[in-house]
Amino acid sequence: xNQSAIVPEVGTKSLLRILWRQLTSMRTALILLLLLAVASxxxxxxxxxxxxxxxVRQYFASDxxxxxxxxxxxxxxxxxxxxxxxxxILLFISLIGCVLPRTVEHFHAARALPPLTPKNxxxxxxxxxxxxxxxxxxxxxxxxxxxxxxxxxxxxxxxxEKGYLRETGNLLFHLALILILVGVSIGGxxxxxxxxxxxxxxxxxxxxxxxDSLTYGKLFKDESLPPFAISIDSFQAKYNPATSAPEDYTxxxxxxxxxxxxxVKRKIKVNSPLGFGGTNVYLQATGYSSVVTVRNAAxxxxxxxxxxxxxxxxxxxxxxxxxxxxxxxxxxxxxxLLPTAARDKLRGGISIYPEALDPELLFSAWKGDLGLxxxxxxxxxxxxxxxxxxxxxxxxxIGQTYTFADGSIRFDGVVQWVNLxxxxxxxxxxxxxxxxxxxxxxxxxxxxxxxxxxxxFGAGGVIEVAGLAKNAAPGLEEEISELTAELRR
Amino acid sequence: MTHTSWAFLSNYLIYSSMALYTLAFFAHAYxxxxxxRAPQPEIQNDSSxxxxxxxxxxxxxxxxxxxxxAFMILGTALLLGGVVARGVSAGRVPxxxxxxxxxxxxxxxxxxxxxxxxxxxxxxxxLLVSISVLLTxxxxxxxxxxxxxxxxxxxKSTWLVIHxxxxxxxxxxxxxxxxxxxAYLYLDSVESKGDRPVWAKRLPTLEVxxxxxxxxxxxxxxxxxxxxxxxAIWAEHAWGKYWGWDPKETxxxxxxxxxxxxxxARVTVGWRGRKxxxxxxxxxxxxxxxxxxxxxxxxxxHTYSGL
Ligand code: HEM
Numbered sequence: 001x002n003q004s005a006i007v008p009e010v011g012t013k014s015l016l017r018i019l020w021r022q023l024t025s026m027r028t029a030l031i032l033l034l035l036l037a038v039a040s041x042x043x044x045x046x047x048x049x050x051x052x053x054x055x056v057r058q059y060f061a062s063d064x065x066x067x068x069x070x071x072x073x074x075x076x077x078x079x080x081x082x083x084x085x086x087x088x089i090l091l092f093i094s095l096i097g098c099v100l101p102r103t104v105e106h107f108h109a110a111r112a113l114p115p116l117t118p119k120n121x122x123x124x125x126x127x128x129x130x131x132x133x134x135x136x137x138x139x140x141x142x143x144x145x146x147x148x149x150x151x152x153x154x155x156x157x158x159x160x161e162k163g164y165l166r167e168t169g170n171l172l173f174h175l176a177l178i179l180i181l182v183g184v185s186i187g188g189x190x191x192x193x194x195x196x197x198x199x200x201x202x203x204x205x206x207x208x209x210x211x212d213s214l215t216y217g218k219l220f221k222d223e224s225l226p227p228f229a230i231s232i233d234s235f236q237a238k239y240n241p242a243t244s245a246p247e248d249y250t251x252x253x254x255x256x257x258x259x260x261x262x263x264v265k266r267k268i269k270v271n272s273p274l275g276f277g278g279t280n281v282y283l284q285a286t287g288y289s290s291v292v293t294v295r296n297a298a299x300x301x302x303x304x305x306x307x308x309x310x311x312x313x314x315x316x317x318x319x320x321x322x323x324x325x326x327x328x329x330x331x332x333x334x335x336x337l338l339p340t341a342a343r344d345k346l347r348g349g350i351s352i353y354p355e356a357l358d359p360e361l362l363f364s365a366w367k368g369d370l371g372l373x374x375x376x377x378x379x380x381x382x383x384x385x386x387x388x389x390x391x392x393x394x395x396x397x398i399g400q401t402y403t404f405a406d407g408s409i410r411f412d413g414v415v416q417w418v419n420l421x422x423x424x425x426x427x428x429x430x431x432x433x434x435x436x437x438x439x440x441x442x443x444x445x446x447x448x449x450x451x452x453x454x455x456x457f458g459a460g461g462v463i464e465v466a467g468l469a470k471n472a473a474p475g476l477e478e479e480i481s482e483l484t485a486e487l488r489r
Numbered sequence: 490m491t492h493t494s495w496a497f498l499s500n501y502l503i504y505s506s507m508a509l510y511t512l513a514f515f516a517h518a519y520x521x522x523x524x525x526r527a528p529q530p531e532i533q534n535d536s537s538x539x540x541x542x543x544x545x546x547x548x549x550x551x552x553x554x555x556x557x558x559a560f561m562i563l564g565t566a567l568l569l570g571g572v573v574a575r576g577v578s579a580g581r582v583p584x585x586x587x588x589x590x591x592x593x594x595x596x597x598x599x600x601x602x603x604x605x606x607x608x609x610x611x612x613x614x615x616l617l618v619s620i621s622v623l624l625t626x627x628x629x630x631x632x633x634x635x636x637x638x639x640x641x642x643x644x645k646s647t648w649l650v651i652h653x654x655x656x657x658x659x660x661x662x663x664x665x666x667x668x669x670x671x672a673y674l675y676l677d678s679v680e681s682k683g684d685r686p687v688w689a690k691r692l693p694t695l696e697v698x699x700x701x702x703x704x705x706x707x708x709x710x711x712x713x714x715x716x717x718x719x720x721a722i723w724a725e726h727a728w729g730k731y732w733g734w735d736p737k738e739t740x741x742x743x744x745x746x747x748x749x750x751x752x753x754a755r756v757t758v759g760w761r762g763r764k765x766x767x768x769x770x771x772x773x774x775x776x777x778x779x780x781x782x783x784x785x786x787x788x789x790x791h792t793y794s795g796l
Contacts, residue, residue, distance in 0.1 A: 438718075446711060
């Protein structure tokens with residue numbers, strides 16, 4: 001006989017079936033769950049592009065080889081990476097494969113009667129027997145009905161079952177998890193999110209070009225951006241005088257829902273965004289812009305206006321870059337803005353309070369090539385001075401001017417900026433409903449005990465009582481004692 | 490009363506509660522130490538040949554145990570007062586920095602113990618509970634203390650109250666279940682080598698410990714789920730996204746998944762005993778890591794430890 005004849009032939013179909021059974025097994029689900037926990041870890045320890053692009057850039061600057069290897073394994077985009085998706089997609093396939101058939105099964109089971117009373121009740125838990133009468137049997141039936149057990153009577157025996165809600169809740173919980181994932185996917189596909197820095201006094205119109213950064217879902221269309229415009233009228237930040245900690249931010253705006261609509265005055269606060277249908281506008285962050293006027297040697301204005309600076313500490317000591325690409329030679333000012341300026345022996349110029357009580361602009365001035373047309377994206381807060389020459393160092397108060405060989409710079413003042421985040425997430429309601437259902441399902445499943453009680457009135461007037469609790473849930477013993485006490489009274 | 494006097498009151502109450510927890514600790518220590526019975530002549534003659542068997546007789550120190558519990562209840566009441574006064578002084582819920590998380594967490598932990606004590610005979614845990622509460626409060630007062638101050642704007646939300654209170658209660662119960670799982674592992678390894686040490690004789694059987702640790706997790710898992718969801722709702726209000734994979738959120742998620750795995754392992758795969766206890770400790774350690782590491786050294790938007 002030939003060896004291969006012994007091995008049963010494994011067709012593609014049965015192989016698939018085996019794979020499917022493996023994938024939907026509880027053990028696989030357990031491993032995938034633990035794997036999901038472990039796979040989430042690196043993203044919380046390594047900076048992620050979506051949350052902290054600056055830190056990621058630092059990684060690339062300090063060790064490019066390591067960083068590019070890490071990037072190859074998506075370690076800077078863990079939660080969007082293919083391997084992370086693989087884990088949770090497998091988990092959810094497994095979940096669906098397990099839960100859908102169980103839902104169908106439970107749907108039938110919930111309408112069926114409890115199974116027949118087993119022959120040998122004395123093998124079950126909490127077995128009692130004594131000689132009683134038919135009347136006891138009726139009492140038992142009454143008691144079980146009163147306690148809302150589902151009852152099946154057959155040949156002098158009752159099987160009673162209670163606690164179907166446990167399985168219902170459990171299924172509801174798992175189905176709700178699927179609903180949450182559906183919500184997340186809808187948000188990812190049809191949603192958008194963008195940020196824009198807007199100075200007080202300026203206007204934000206909701207078109208793609210006004211954003212500093214903008215991400216779309218794969219199925220989001222440009223024309224779904226609602227055509228609103230927001231003018232920033234004023235911004236009030238309240239700080240604690242002792243600790244400098246921010247206490248309250250209020251942003252006053254004038255809103256036009258669409259072109260030609262009537263302007264309406266509104267307020268935005270940190271925990272209360274402004275809504276336009278499905279699109280919300282959030283107040284995210286704040287800082288100061290330095291207003292400067294830069295002139296060339298001939299005295300013509302080559303740059304004028306507010307330049308956003310990035311706050312570095314709780315007193316809003318801010319850094320920024322004033323770039324003047326339109327003069328020749330090109331000019332650059334590597335600058336710090338101190339809203340309330342003071343001197344520190346060690347650190348030099350610092351800010352000692354977050355409000356702009358006594359602003360000072362400190363900078364070093366450079367001339368040469370700003371490197372803006374080399375195609376490498378640059379931070380707006382920094383200047384690459386490798387091809388430039390330092391021409392001076394200066395601190396200016398409001399209204400003061402610094403003049404140098406190639407021109408002059410005047411510090412006109414400061415204005416506040418706010419970072420607006422615009423988000424549209426059509427999946428949100430699904431995720432929310434899923435979240436609520438999942439809790440309800442959990443409560444039903446974890447606080448319901450499923451159990452069976454059997455009562456038999458046998459030959460010779462012997463009454464037998466026994467029970468069985470799923471997952472060894474506590475409390476059945478007391479329940480049965482209560483029943484027997486009632487019968488033997 | 491002014492803000493400052495409320496803040497002083499809070500500090501006094503917390504110091505007093507520490508004094509009471511210290512008393513409770515000593516009473517529990519007395520209870521254990523003086524329950525030891527010196528070897529008795531008739532036991533020395535027994536056939537096991539073990540001459541130095543000491544036994545415990547806790548009925549001898551029953552009174553000390555009652556006193557210890559009374560101290561603990563008083564201490565918890567004062568701590569509750571201290572936490573409330575702290576909240577009043579700041580004009581908000583007292584969960585704005587790590588000092589406040591710690592005192593509230595200690596309150597939740599000893600509250601969970603006292604609550605469970607009504608149903609189960611857990612007095613054997615008293616020594617451990619009182620010393621861990623003392624250590625937590627001591628660290629809070631000595632290292633983490635910050636003057637009472639109002640919240641940063643993002644934390645001004647009703648959802649903060651809901652989210653953080655649920656998280657702290659869950660944390661207290663998770664911690665309790667971990668202590669019990671650790672006790673299980675220790676006693677299991679001791680028992681496999683022979684008998685329990687005398688002081689542990691009074692602890693429940695391994696089976697009861699195993700069940701107890703599971704019950705506690707099953708009891709708070711929905712609350713933890715709720716806490717994560719409430720956090721997501723709050724994040725949506727403040728930051729525009731209900732889920733942003735911020736390190737703190739990520740670790741809350743990891744804890745959630747780990748405890749879900751634990752429940753699965755027990756309910757569907759049938760894990761019991763050592764394996765289950767280790768998994769429970771793993772899940773619990775993710776919670777602790779989140780609290781300690783991410784709060785102090787983490788980046789992300791949840792770092793308002795005030796340090
Ligand atoms: C991946 C596929 C999954 C499958 C096949 C699955 C299946 C099951 C099954 C059969 C039970 C048994 C309940 C009982 O008999 O009482 C259960 C319980 C449970 N599952 Fe899942 N599940 C999956 C995913 C998940 C996920 C992703 C979570 C959450 C992170 C989760 C959380 C739970 C919890 C908390 C319980 C305990 C409920 C109880 O004790 O009754 N499951 N699951």
